[in-house]
Amino acid sequence: MNAVMLFGLCGPVLVGLGLFGLITNPQPLRKILAFNLLGTGTFLLFGVIARRGAAAGLGGDPVPQALVITGIVVAFAATAMAIALLLRLFQETGQAALDSGDPNGTSAPTDVS
Amino acid sequence: MTAVPYIFTVIAISAGAFFFLAGTVGLLRFPDTLTRLHALTKADNLGLGLIVFGLLPLVEWPFGAFKLISVWLLLQLSGSIVAQLIANFVRREEAHE
Amino acid sequence: MTITFIFDAILVVLLLTVAIWIIVARAAFSAVLAFVAYGLLLAVVWVELSAIDIALTEAAIGSGVTGMILLGAASRLRETEAAVVSAGRPLILAAALLCAVIAAALAALVLSPPSTVFTLAPETMAHLHESGLGNPVAGVLFVYRAFDTLLEKVVVVLALVGVWSLAPDRFWGGIPGLQVSQQPNSVLTLLSQLLPPLGIVFGIYMFWTGANNPGGAFQGGTVLAAMWILVMIAGLQNPPSTNWRWLRVLVVLGPAIFLAIGLAGFGLAGAFLAYPPGYAKPLIIVAEAALTLSIGVALGLLAAGPPERVAQQ
Amino acid sequence: MSSFLIGAACFVLAATALGLLRILRGPGDADRMMAAQLLGTGGVATLLLLAAAVQSPAIVDVALLLALLAAFASVAFVNSASHSQVKASPAMDPP
Numbered sequence: 001m002n003a004v005m006l007f008g009l010c011g012p013v014l015v016g017l018g019l020f021g022l023i024t025n026p027q028p029l030r031k032i033l034a035f036n037l038l039g040t041g042t043f044l045l046f047g048v049i050a051r052r053g054a055a056a057g058l059g060g061d062p063v064p065q066a067l068v069i070t071g072i073v074v075a076f077a078a079t080a081m082a083i084a085l086l087l088r089l090f091q092e093t094g095q096a097a098l099d100s101g102d103p104n105g106t107s108a109p110t111d112v113s
Numbered sequence: 114m115t116a117v118p119y120i121f122t123v124i125a126i127s128a129g130a131f132f133f134l135a136g137t138v139g140l141l142r143f144p145d146t147l148t149r150l151h152a153l154t155k156a157d158n159l160g161l162g163l164i165v166f167g168l169l170p171l172v173e174w175p176f177g178a179f180k181l182i183s184v185w186l187l188l189q190l191s192g193s194i195v196a197q198l199i200a201n202f203v204r205r206e207e208a209h210e
Numbered sequence: 211m212t213i214t215f216i217f218d219a220i221l222v223v224l225l226l227t228v229a230i231w232i233i234v235a236r237a238a239f240s241a242v243l244a245f246v247a248y249g250l251l252l253a254v255v256w257v258e259l260s261a262i263d264i265a266l267t268e269a270a271i272g273s274g275v276t277g278m279i280l281l282g283a284a285s286r287l288r289e290t291e292a293a294v295v296s297a298g299r300p301l302i303l304a305a306a307l308l309c310a311v312i313a314a315a316l317a318a319l320v321l322s323p324p325s326t327v328f329t330l331a332p333e334t335m336a337h338l339h340e341s342g343l344g345n346p347v348a349g350v351l352f353v354y355r356a357f358d359t360l361l362e363k364v365v366v367v368l369a370l371v372g373v374w375s376l377a378p379d380r381f382w383g384g385i386p387g388l389q390v391s392q393q394p395n396s397v398l399t400l401l402s403q404l405l406p407p408l409g410i411v412f413g414i415y416m417f418w419t420g421a422n423n424p425g426g427a428f429q430g431g432t433v434l435a436a437m438w439i440l441v442m443i444a445g446l447q448n449p450p451s452t453n454w455r456w457l458r459v460l461v462v463l464g465p466a467i468f469l470a471i472g473l474a475g476f477g478l479a480g481a482f483l484a485y486p487p488g489y490a491k492p493l494i495i496v497a498e499a500a501l502t503l504s505i506g507v508a509l510g511l512l513a514a515g516p517p518e519r520v521a522q523q
Numbered sequence: 524m525s526s527f528l529i530g531a532a533c534f535v536l537a538a539t540a541l542g543l544l545r546i547l548r549g550p551g552d553a554d555r556m557m558a559a560q561l562l563g564t565g566g567v568a569t570l571l572l573l574a575a576a577v578q579s580p581a582i583v584d585v586a587l588l589l590a591l592l593a594a595f596a597s598v599a600f601v602n603s604a605s606h607s608q609v610k611a612s613p614a615m616d617p618p
Contacts, residue, residue: 002215003214003215003218003258004259005320005321006215006218006219006222007218007222007255007258007259008317008320008321009222009317009320009321010222010225010226010255011316011320012312012313012314012315012316012317012320013226013229013313013317014225014226014229015312015313015316016309016310016312016313016316017226017229017230017233017309017313018229018233019305019308019309019312020233020305020306020309021232021233023297023301023305023308023309024296024297024301024302024305025233025296025297026296026297027238027287027290027291029238029242029280029283029284029287030233030238030241032280033232033233033241033242033245033280034232034233036245036276037229037232037233037248040248040252043264044255044259045316045320047255047256047259047261047264048259048320050259050261051259051260051261052327052329053327053328053329053330053331054260054329054331055329055331055332056331056332056334056335056336057335058260058331058334058335058346059259059260059261060259060260060261060331061329061330061331061334062330062331062334062346062347062349062350063330063331063334063350063354063355065261065263065264065347065350066263066347066350066351066355067355068261068264069263069264069267069347069351069426069428070351070355070358070359070362072264072267072268072271073267073271073362073365073366073428074362074365076271076275076276076509077365077366077368077369077512078369079276079279079280080275080279080369080373080512080513081369081372081373083279083280083283084372084373084376084515084516085376086283086287087283087286087287087515087516088376088516090286090287090290094290095290096287096290097290119524122524123527126527126528126531126572127531129531129535129568130531130534130535130538133534133535133538133539133564133565133568134534134538136538136539136542136561137538137539137541137542137561138541140542140545140557140558140561141541141542141544141545146551146553146554146557149545149554149557150557153557153560153561157564160535160564160568161564161567161568164531164535164568164571164572165571168571168572168575171524171575172575172580173580177580177583180580180583180584180587181571181583183587183590184567184571184583184586184587184590187408187587187590187591187593188564188567188590188593190401190404190405190594191401191405191590191593191594191597192560192564192593192594194397194398194400194401194594195560195593195594195597195598197397198397198398198597198598198601199553199556199557199597199601201393201397201601202553202601202604202605203551203553205605206551206553213526213529213530213533214529216533217529217532217533217536220533220536220537220540221536224536224540224543227543228543228546231546231547239552239604240546240549240552240555243546243552243555243556243559243600244546244555244559246559246596247543247546247558247559247562250559250562250563250566250589251562251566253566253585253589254536254566254569254570254573257570257573257582257585262579262581262582262584262585265582265585266584266585266588269585269588269589269592270588270592273563273589273592273593273595273596274592274595277595277596277599278595278596278599281596281599281600281603281604282599282602282603284603285603285604285606285607286603286606286607288607389602389603389606390602391602391605392605392606393605398598401594401598405591405594408591409591412587412588412591416584416588419584423581423584424581424584425584429588433588433591433592436592436595440595440598443598443599443602
């Protein structure tokens with residue numbers, strides 16, 4: 001057991017946790033948080049692979065590291081976009097829940113004019 | 114390197130780490146929000162200050178030392194202002210209740 | 211068992227505790243606060259994985275703009291939380307099982323060491339000197355994978371277009387609905403007068419040192435964005451109206467210059483995004499300078515949100 | 524010397540991490556924010572100790588970045604929380 005393996009275990013656990021939150025939590029904001037958690041778990045896996053590829057005097061393989069930086073930027077852009085969508089949904093309907101297929105019909109009235 | 118800066122570093126960093134512990138204990142044990150805020154600022158000022166002080170003999174002059182001192186000054190600035198902001202917020206919160 | 215391993219173990223335990231809290235916390239607001247702490251711990255994790263460039267990116271984005279957007283959203287949506295019906299027990303159990311299986315499979319993959327370790331580090335270092343850069347990650351981003359980096363910057367611009375287009379028609383081109391401080395608070399004003407000059411210096415330093423040391427355009431631009439947002443929140447400067455021509459020019463300036471350099475590569479070096487020999491570093495610096503500015507403006511506007519007021523003429 | 528520095532980093536990280544119990548317990552959001560703020564300071568101290576231990580000046584840049592943005596989350600917190608504060612207060616006593 002070394003430090004790389006420790007972080008190598010941390011990554012999958014974060015992916016599992018993020019996926020769990022994404023499935024079970026009904027609030028979209030919490031789903032966005034869970035999705036970000038899932039993303040960072042994946043990035044950690046890349047980081048572990050990069051650390052294993054340490055060579056040529058570098059602490060890690062720079063190619064996966066650069067991929068992670070691109071990933072963080074894109075994840076941020078997606079998060080900002082998702083939050084804006086969510087706030088707009090709230091402005092329009094006064095609620096911020098996805099239609100969960102509730103049979104009692106408590107979901108938002110859908111009168112499309 | 115002679116032993117004198119070593120001893121100085123060890124003492125200063127140990128004292129700084131102690132203040133971090135004190136700050137945490139205060140944050141956990143103090144009875145209300147405003148006194149807890151008081152504990153927080155101790156860790157900011159003294160804990161980090163002593164650690165930066167202890168690290169100074171180990172870094173290269175002048176840029177390494179300049180960066181370390183900037184880190185401390187920046188946290189002084191933000192720490193004191195954040196304390197004020199949170200205190201104001203807590204007071205308004207209590208006024209609403 | 212070395213002392214470094216103990217440090218890493220403490221770090222991982224902390225990271226996972228905070229991650230669990232993000233998922234199970236009752237109130238969204240405290241989950242978001244935990245997410246801010248999570249980003250901070252993650253930056254330390256990246257340092258431990260010898261990925262300082264990523265640590266800088268995570269520190270800038272996680273403790274800066276992302277936290278701010280999420281906190282704003284959580285406080286606006288607070289009143290909707292009461293109506294939420296949580297998932298049923300069978301679904302939770304099934305999801306937990308599924309996620310445990312996936313995590314276990316991933317962990318098994320990670321823990322079974324490959325027979326030959328595959329790495330591109332020697333290849334990267336072998337040709338890095340031709341670009342004139344000293345930071346291998348910057349080399350990968352701007353030389354070997356320049357096309358990806360160009361598209362990544364375009365994604366940020368597209369996200370901004372997407373956020374703006376969520377405004378109701380009558381507010382198109384109006385002023386973003388950033389929540390501005392309601393108390394003309396002297397402490398906040400003081401902070402937003404003292405910090406931005408330092409932040410601007412640090413942002414430029416990040417971009418400049420990025421050629422040879424960890425750092426770069428995105429990290430620098432994010433700091434600039436955070437400083438701009440601070441000034442807007444304190445009410446020292448109003449958010450600009452989004453139909454202001456120069457604002458839009460600034461947003462696309464970086465990607466446009468990068469694209470122009472890429473197209474010039476056809477004529478000067480025989481391929482898209484190829485740099486003529488000997489001119490790689492100056493061209494990359496020019497592109498990065500423009501990108502730093504554009505990213506700063508674009509991220510600030512992303513955080514300010516869609517237009518919610520009509521622009522005054 | 525470097526194992527002493529990493530040991531001190533362990534101690535500071537663990538000490539500030541105990542403060543995370545405040546994130547879990549609350550009771551108010553202000554207390555949670557303070558715990559995150561303390562973790563920020565502790566994280567900066569940890570990074571400085573690590574930088575000195577492995578002699579990597581680039582790590583100091585990460586600490587400097589965190590120090591620069593240390594107030595940002597709290598400012599955003601107070602700003603957005605006081606907006607919902609103002610919104611909540613008229614609802615308590617209807618006209």
